[in-house]
Structure formats: C-alpha cells, structure tokens
Amino acid sequence: MAYLHTANIISDFPPSHHHHTSAGPFVQHQITPYTNNGGTILGITGEDFVVLAGDTRHSEGYSINSRTEKKVHRLGKESSLVLATVGFGADALDVVETMKRAVEDYKFHHNKEMSPPAAAQLLMTILYSNRFFPKYAYCILVGIHAGKGVLYSYDVVGSYSKSGERRAAAGAASDLIVPFLDNQVELKNQYVPYAWEEEIPVQPLPMEKVRRLVKDAFTSATERHIQVGDGLQIITVAASGVGWGVSEEMYELKKD
Amino acid sequence: MNHTPENWGRPRDDIYGFYDKSFLQNTGGAQQHTTRPVVTGTSVVALKYNGGVVMAADNLASYGSLARFTDIKRIKQVGDHTIVGAGGDISDMQYLFDKLLESVLIKEEYQNDGHALRAPHIYSYLARVLYNRRCKFNFLWNSILVAGYDDEKKPFLASADLLGTRFSSPALASGYGAQLAIPILRKIAPDEASVTKITKEQAIEAIKLCMKVLFYRDARSMNKYSLAVISEEGVDLTHGVALENESWKFAETVRGYGAQTV
Amino acid sequence: MDPFSINGGACVAMVGKNCVAIACDLRLGKQTLTISNNYPKIFSYGDTYLGLTGLATDIETVSTDLRTKVNMYRLREERDIEPETFTNLVSSYLYQRRFGPFYVSPVVAGINNRTGEPFIAAFDCLGCTDYSKDFVVSGTSSNQLFGTCESLWEPGLEPEDLFETISQVLLNSMDRDALAGWGAHVYIITKDQVIKRLLKTRQD
Numbered sequence: 058m059a060y061l062h063t064a065n066i067i068s069d070f071p072p073s074h075h076h077h078t079s080a081g082p083f084v085q086h087q088i089t090p091y092t093n094n095g096g097t098i099l100g101i102t103g104e105d106f107v108v109l110a111g112d113t114r115h116s117e118g119y120s121i122n123s124r125t126e127k128k129v130h131r132l133g134k135e136s137s138l139v140l141a142t143v144g145f146g147a148d149a150l151d152v153v154e155t156m157k158r159a160v161e162d163y164k165f166h167h168n169k170e171m172s173p174p175a176a177a178q179l180l181m182t183i184l185y186s187n188r189f190f191p192k193y194a195y196c197i198l199v200g201i202h203a204g205k206g207v208l209y210s211y212d213v214v215g216s217y218s219k220s221g222e223r224r225a226a227a228g229a230a231s232d233l234i235v236p237f238l239d240n241q242v243e244l245k246n247q248y249v250p251y252a253w254e255e256e257i258p259v260q261p262l263p264m265e266k267v268r269r270l271v272k273d274a275f276t277s278a279t280e281r282h283i284q285v286g287d288g289l290q291i292i293t294v295a296a297s298g299v300g301w302g303v304s305e306e307m308y309e310l311k312k313d
Numbered sequence: 314m315n316h317t318p319e320n321w322g323r324p325r326d327d328i329y330g331f332y333d334k335s336f337l338q339n340t341g342g343a344q345q346h347t348t349r350p351v352v353t354g355t356s357v358v359a360l361k362y363n364g365g366v367v368m369a370a371d372n373l374a375s376y377g378s379l380a381r382f383t384d385i386k387r388i389k390q391v392g393d394h395t396i397v398g399a400g401g402d403i404s405d406m407q408y409l410f411d412k413l414l415e416s417v418l419i420k421e422e423y424q425n426d427g428h429a430l431r432a433p434h435i436y437s438y439l440a441r442v443l444y445n446r447r448c449k450f451n452f453l454w455n456s457i458l459v460a461g462y463d464d465e466k467k468p469f470l471a472s473a474d475l476l477g478t479r480f481s482s483p484a485l486a487s488g489y490g491a492q493l494a495i496p497i498l499r500k501i502a503p504d505e506a507s508v509t510k511i512t513k514e515q516a517i518e519a520i521k522l523c524m525k526v527l528f529y530r531d532a533r534s535m536n537k538y539s540l541a542v543i544s545e546e547g548v549d550l551t552h553g554v555a556l557e558n559e560s561w562k563f564a565e566t567v568r569g570y571g572a573q574t575v
Numbered sequence: 576m577d578p579f580s581i582n583g584g585a586c587v588a589m590v591g592k593n594c595v596a597i598a599c600d601l602r603l604g605k606q607t608l609t610i611s612n613n614y615p616k617i618f619s620y621g622d623t624y625l626g627l628t629g630l631a632t633d634i635e636t637v638s639t640d641l642r643t644k645v646n647m648y649r650l651r652e653e654r655d656i657e658p659e660t661f662t663n664l665v666s667s668y669l670y671q672r673r674f675g676p677f678y679v680s681p682v683v684a685g686i687n688n689r690t691g692e693p694f695i696a697a698f699d700c701l702g703c704t705d706y707s708k709d710f711v712v713s714g715t716s717s718n719q720l721f722g723t724c725e726s727l728w729e730p731g732l733e734p735e736d737l738f739e740t741i742s743q744v745l746l747n748s749m750d751r752d753a754l755a756g757w758g759a760h761v762y763i764i765t766k767d768q769v770i771k772r773l774l775k776t777r778q779d
Contacts, residue, residue, distance in 0.1 A: 088475075091476070120495075123482040145478075146478050147447070147476055147477035147478045150479060151477075232718035232719055232751075233718055233721055234722055235722075235751055236722060236747040236750065237722055237723050237726045237747070239747050240723065240747040245746075245747055246742075246747055247743075273726050277722060280725050
C-alpha cells in the first residue's frame with residue numbers, strides 16, 4: 058500500500074491543471090467541427106439520361122432533425138447539372154452553394170452553360186482546395202454532355218474519375234446499395250445460362266428499369282439502415298425523347 | 314528550461330519571474346477562442362400553424378447548475394415579421410442579437426428601397442455567420458431557430474447550430490426540446506400538409522404544453538418564458554409568461570432519487 | 576485489431592419454399608494478407624447446419640465443442656438434434672462465456688425433421704438469438720449482405736431459385752469486401768436431400 062501511495066505522488070508531479078480525465082470541477086469536452094447527418098445518395102446513368110436520387114431524412118445521432126431535407130440540387134435553372142451531397146450537412150450545403158454560384162458566374166462570363174466535364178473538374182478543385190480541412194461531403198455530380206448522361210462521384214478531398222461512371226452510391230447506406238448496383242447495373246456475377254463462363258454483356262438500362270432499381274435500393278436501405286428513410290427525391294435529367302429536360306419525383310419511404 | 318523559439322533570448326522565468334506581457338494588447342498570447350459555453354440558455358421550441366409560427370424559450374440563463382439570471386430574453390424580433398430564438402451561450406447570443414442583427418437591420422433601413430429582410434434572409438445570414446465561425450474554429454456556441462414568413466408569404470421555420478448545420482421542419486426544438494418537445498409537436502404536425510389544419514390557438518396550446526413538460530424534466534429550465542406568435546398582424550412577442558396549470562402529482566410516483574426509500 | 580475482422584469471412588442463410596439455404600466464403604486471412612483459400616465456415620450437425628464467422632481460432636473451438644455436445648445429445652436421445660434445439664444449445668453455450676466471449680457470429684439453418692418447417696437463426700457472440708423468417712447474415716460483409724438480401728430475396732423461392740438468389744447475394748456482397756471471398760460453398764437443404772455446391776468466384 059505504501060508503495061502504491063508513493064507511485065501516486067510521483068505520477069501527480071508536477072501538478073497538472075489541464076487534461077482532467079474524470080475528476081475535477083470541469084469536464085473538459087472537446088468540440089469537433091464535424092457531425093454526421095446521415096442519409097444516402099445514388100445515381101445511375103442510361104444512354105441519353107441520368108437519374109440522381111437521395112433520401113430526405115436529416116439526422117444527428119438518434120434524433121431526426123427533419124424528414125423533408127433534400128440532398129439533390131440543380132445547379133442552374135437552364136443547366137443540366139445536378140449535384141447530390143451527403144455527409145456533414147453544413148459542408149454539403151456549402152459545396153452546393155459554391156457550385157451554384159460558380160455555374161451562375163460561368164454563364165454571366167461566357168454566355169453559355171458550364172459543361173459537365175468542366176463542372177466536374179471545378180468540383181474537384183473546390184474539394185481539393187480544402188485538402189487540409191476537408192469539406193466532409195461526398196458528392197455525385199450528373200449532367201448531359203454531348204447528348205449522353207454523365208456521372209461523376211467524389212471522395213471528400215476531390216478524387217474522381219474524369220471519364221465518369223455508370224453508377225455510384227454514397228453516404229450512410231452505400232455499403233448496402235453498392236453490391237446491389239454491381240449486380241443489377243453492371244451485371245456482375247451474372248452469366249449466360251449453360252454457356253459456361255460467358256458473362257451477360259452490360260448494356261444501358263431503360264429509364265423505367267433505372268427508376269425501379271433506385272426505388273428498390275432505397276426501400277431496402279430504409280429497411281436496414283436507421284439513418285435512411287422518410288422520403289425519396291429522384292431527379293431525372295433526360296437529353297431527348299419523352300420527358301426531355303429535368304424532372305423531379307418524390308416518393309414516400311418508411312418513417313421508422 | 315523552455316527551449317521553444319518564442320523564449321529565445323528572454324530572461325529565464327525561474328530566475329527573473331514571468332515576463333510581464335500586460336502592456337501588449339493581446340499580441341503576446343494566442344488568439345482566444347470559446348472552448349465551452351459558460352452562461353447558457355436551454356431549449357427553444359417552435360411550431361408552424363396555418364397562419365404563421367409560434368415559438369417559445371424560457372427566461373433563464375444558467376451558470377453551470379446555478380440559475381444565474383432569470384429575466385433573459387432569448388427570443389428577438391427582427392424586422393416586422395421575423396423572430397429569432399437562441400439557446401446555448403448567452404454572450405454569443407447577445408453578440409448575434411445586439412451587434413450583428415442590429416447592424417444588419419440598420420444597414421437595411423438605410424437603403425430605404427421599400428425592401429425588407431424576411432425570415433429566410435435573416436436565417437441565411439445567421440446560418441452563414443455560424444458556419445463561417447465554425448470554419449475558423451471559433452464557434453458561436455448557439456443553436457438558433459428562425460421563424461417568420463418566406464417570400465411567398467408562407468410560414469417559415471428553420472434551425473441552425475454552432476456547426477452551421479441547417480434544416481427546416483414544421484416543428485422544431487433545440488436542446489432538451491429535441492428529445493421532449495418534438496414528439497409532442499410531431500403528433501399534431503407530422504408533415505407540412507398537416508400544418509394547414511392547425512389553428513393559432515392549437516399551436517399556442519401545444520407550445521405551452523411543451524414548455525410545461527420541459528420545465529418538469531429539464532433541470533436547467535424555469536417556469537417563466539417568452540412566447541412569440543407570428544401572424545398576419547405581425548409579431549406578438551411577450552416576455553415573462555408564467556407557466557400555467559402545472560401539476561407535480563406525477564412526482565409522487567417517481568422513486569429512487571429523493572428522500573423516499575421504498 | 577477487432578477480433579471479429581482479423582480473419583475475415585461471410586456467411587448467409589435464407590428461407591425458401593420448403594427449403595433453406597446456407598452459404599459461406601472460403602477465405603482465411605491475417606488482416607489484409609490471405610492465408611488460405613480453402614477455409615469453409617459451414618459445419619453440419621446431422622441435418623442442421625451451422626455457419627461461423629469471426630475469429631478463426633474461436634470458429635475451431637466453437638464448432639468442435641458443439642460437435643461434442645451434439646454427439647452427446649445424439650447418444651442420450653438416440654435421434655438427430657432439431658435446428659430449434661440446436662439453436663438453444665448454441666445460445667446457452669455462448670452465454671456461458673458472457674464475460675469472456677468467443678468472437679464468433681453463428682448462423683443456423685435446417686429443416687425441422689418432424690414438422691418439415693424451414694428454420695434459420697443467427698446470434699451475436701453472447702448468444703442473443705435472432706430468429707428470422709427471411710434471411711440472416713454474419714461476417715465482415717454483413718452490411719453488403721443485408722443490402723443485397725433485402726433487395727434480391729423474395730418469399731416462396733423454389734430450391735433452384737433459392738440457390739441462384741443466395742449465390743448472387745453472397746458473390747456480389749463479398750466482391751465488395753476485401754476481407755471475404757476467394758471461393759464459396761452453398762448448401763441447399765430440402766426435406767429429402769442436401770445439395771452442396773462449390774462456387775467459382777473472383778480470386779482477388
């Protein structure tokens with residue numbers, strides 16, 4: 058016992074006024090500049106259209122802040138660009154607002170809409186310029202370029218593929234949705250029956266099929282993820298044909 | 314010995330005592346940031362109804378567990394149709410209310426262009442200020458609710474906090490209100506469509522009930538509060554409203570905290 | 576460092592029309608380094624099947640301990656153990672180690688020999704039982720498995736359709752998990768036969 062007592066005195070020297078652990082009149086709590094507001098986004102391209110969707114739940118911990126907060130944003134009234142962001146809500150909205158302004162400025166300066174590849178690189182620049190205090194926002198950017206639906210997805214510091222992607226999911230339930238998309242959009246692990254080892258060729262999906270996959274992905278994610286639910290916002294950008302232009306649909310998701 | 318560069322060539326503290334930096338005007342030390350809230354206000358609750366918004370926040374400012382000030386106004390009217398309610402650090406709230414919002418209003422008045430700032434503009438401004446300060450790691454330690462009318466003259470209600478997090482909903486509450494008041498309010502206002510069926514009287518009644526429940530269970534609350542009702546006529550903001558019809562009968566059934574042993 | 580994800584692995588069980596299926600991957604790893612591509616995680620106890628993911632050493636211990644217990648049961652009762660009974664056995668066995676648990680997430684699948692009812696269940700490492708009417712998952716790919724199961728599974732699948740479903744679920748899930756994959760085993764269990772298939776999978 059005496060030995061232990063001596064050890065205590067030594068470890069208490071010099072007397073520390075900072076870094077209280079549990080004892081002491083003040084509990085020093087560390088504030089972080091980030092929080093996680095949950096939610097998931099998902100985008101799929103077709104031949105001449107692209108669909109971008111997100112749930113409308115906004116949460117923090119076990120609390121639901123709002124059931125109607127949209128995550129998918131058009132970047133301009135005349136533009137085909139649509140941006141969806143998830144992660145830390147404040148950073149996500151800031152990225153969207155920065156992009157909206159840039160797209161507007163571009164039009165004022167050049168008297169034409171910003172092209173999706175240009176917007177894609179701009180978004181990368183914005184995200185990477187915050188490399189050492191990152192905007193905690195996972196982004197999916199879509200638009201119509203040369204008559205085709207294009208999609209770019211980013212990590213929080215701006216990594217993206219210049220050539221775009223066929224589909225992407227990000228946010229809380231991306232773990233649940235991505236393998237489903239691999240299977241149903243990329244047709245991974247699907248083979249022509251009885252023609253051994255011949256993969257089913259990947260081809261662009263029709264719009265109705267894409268919408269159905271999006272709804273299935275979100276109803277499934279809602280079932281198994283507490284941060285996903287309430288509502289589903291689907292924005293479709295079509296280059297031609299029926300429903301030309303940008304349209305928005307809203308669907309109900311479970312609220313539990 | 315302290316070998317850090319700022320001490321190079323300085324007299325040794327252990328021999329000559331600490332260097333007197335008092336003549337320097339805050340250039341000697343590091344920039345001071347708020348690391349924790351000190352004097353605090355608790356929940357703010359608000360609910361939309363078919364003609365506007367009702368909001369309430371009690372009049373207490375706590376210093377830790379001490380009920381330090383009992384006449385603090387945590388709801389501010391901004392212009393003709395907007396109110397802002399704040400919880401969290403009171404000094405930061407007073408900076409927002411009395412310095413920032415006042416100067417914004419004065420600047421807007423000087424324009425004299427017939428245009429007035431409405432709730433979404435005030436909200437946008439405040440959320441941006443909060444977000445800017447969080448980006449500088451210099452938080453304004455508040456959670457605020459902004460209520461009023463939007464540009465289409467529809468009821469507006471939204472929230473922002475010290476991180477710059479923004480969201481909007483027919484019923485909002487900060488602090489303990491998010492746990493205790495939101496379930497009560499969402500029962501009558503589950504979505505935007507249901508707001509059209511809620512009358513002003515119902516909304517006031519619901520908000521008063523929330524303030525009562527919060528007083529029962531939030532140890533940092535008090536039984537006197539500010540109540541704001543926004544309607545077509547403008548803002549009706551009353552401070553020092555007394556809690557009505559409280560009954561502590563339920564306390565008899567609560568066991569295990571007080572003097573009773575069984 | 577998390578004992579549940581040192582070795583990696585995936586397991587899933589599903590209910591079909593008068594049939595059940597259980598499947599697992601074959602990888603055994605030491606963190607990101609793959610040690611073996613032939614490490615099955617499904618064990619049979621008569622007509623009842625047990626899938627075990629988690630810490631490999633505990634998979635060995637739990638599967639052999641349960642082998643002893645099921646053998647003792649069979650000697651005493653002179654019959655095979657039913658999946659429901661086996662589930663209770665697994666649960667109470669794991670709970671005995673409440674304060675020093677085996678780091679495994681078991682999955683049970685079988686058909687009740689008396690009623691012919693399909694049965695599946697899963698547990699946490701302490702023995703808390705999760706009875707399910709559709710599917711159960713475990714392992715490092717559990718999130719992916721939940722997502723794919725929830726969207727690909729449907730009620731009343733015939734044995735061959737159930738095989739296709741559980742195979743697609745497992746394959747696509749473990750392809751998105753660096754700690755699982757490298758081959759797979761699938762068991763389709765009906766009242767009068769059990770079909771075991773080895774799936775050819777990506778080897779990365």
